[in-house]
Amino acid sequence: MSRESLVRRLPELAFAVLFGGGLILGGGAALAGIPRLLDVLPGMAAQAGAEPARDVVRFALPAQFLNVDDSGHAPQVLYPVRASPLPHWLTQAIGEVRSGPPPALRGVHEVAPVRARPVIAICIDDLGEDLAGTDKAMALPQNVALSFLPFADSTPFLAEAAARKGHLVLAHVPMEALGPQNPGPMTLKHGMDANEIARRLGWHLARVPGLVGINNHEGSRFTADPQALIPVMATLRARHLFFFDSRTGPESQAMASAEAAGVMTAARDIFLDDDQSPAAVAMELEQLARQAKRTGIAIAIGHPHDVTLTLLKKWLAEDHGVTLVPLDEAIRLKSQGGITVATR
DSSP states (O other): OOHHHHHHHHHHHHHHHHHHHHHHHHHHHHHHHHHHHHHHHHHHHHHHHHHOOOOOEOOOOOGSSSOOOOTOOOOOOOEEEEEOOOOOHHHHHHHHHHSOOTTTTTTTSSSOOOOOEEEEEEEEEEESSSSHHHHHHHHHTTEEEEETTTTTTHHHHHHHHHHHHHOOEEEEEEESSSSSOOOOOOOOOOTTTHHHHHHHHHHHHHSTTEEEEEEEEOOOOOGGGGGHHHHHHHHHHHHHHHEEEEESSSTTTTHHHHHTTOOOEEOOOEETSSSOOOHHHHHHHHHHHHHHHSSEEEEEOOOOOOHHHHHHHHHTTTHHHHHHHHOOHHEEEEETTEEEEEEE
16 A cells, blocks of 8 residues: 555544544543544544445555564555444434534533422521520421520520521621610610721620521611611621621611622511511411512511410411521522522
8 A cells, every 4th residue: 555545544543543542441531532533533523424334444554563574565455344334322422522412412411490389488586585485486497597686694505505406596686776775785876986886796796606697686777877787797798697687677778788798688578476466477477478479489587476486386387388498598599589489
């Protein structure tokens, strides 16, 4: 065979040697090299998809690769073989490299929009001072979040016990109200020096072991002051804590301030027991389920009143077409734009 013929067949020989070695070392390695080989050997892809050749192909090597004497009279034809098509799996792999997977397989690794039951989250706050109410709240399902008044003498012990039971624990931080209410010791107030706000907040956080976030106790005036919220959000961000806005006033800037500072945040949707009559609490629970079905996610706040905890325990044991999730998960879902609710 002439030197020109040999040069023309060298790509075929290179492919055979590399592919055979790849199969020995690992089939995945051989496949991984297909795109690069196709770029070098464009004619091979066309051959892979074509009908099997019917002619006889003769493979030859130059004399320097053979064990021959100096006469140069070595046989040039090693063995006559009939060309056969590439294996189906290899042909398919080459095709997918060129055009993507077959239609039946497209989307296997794509993430489809999640369609799920609507979710609710519930936080019981004002805990710590009322020992009986706190104990009853801790008996609720683990996914109910519990928020403790930092200044209560029993809070450090009770918060730690709640965390051990699997509840999400928050600090219910006292903040200045518009009215004459006294939220409690070490209240955060508008107009305070930023360092003083940070110092007081640090004291509250230290009183609640195992906490993952805070929500405001009162605070209708403080949360309306964006400047006062800056040191709060800076502290929460540094400690990787979230801010759950109790929405005690219509002018709250807490969510906007938290988002600007990179703090995970959401606000409550339902207040379960502003009216503590059994009929009113039951109505708010149904409103919680309705809002979740309408928007995908709804969050409620309640308090350790006997009527609230009794009705809530019974209600959560029933199926109302919603799923109770931890508060931080609901906040995360809200911050990501919510979920798509399956409709019937």
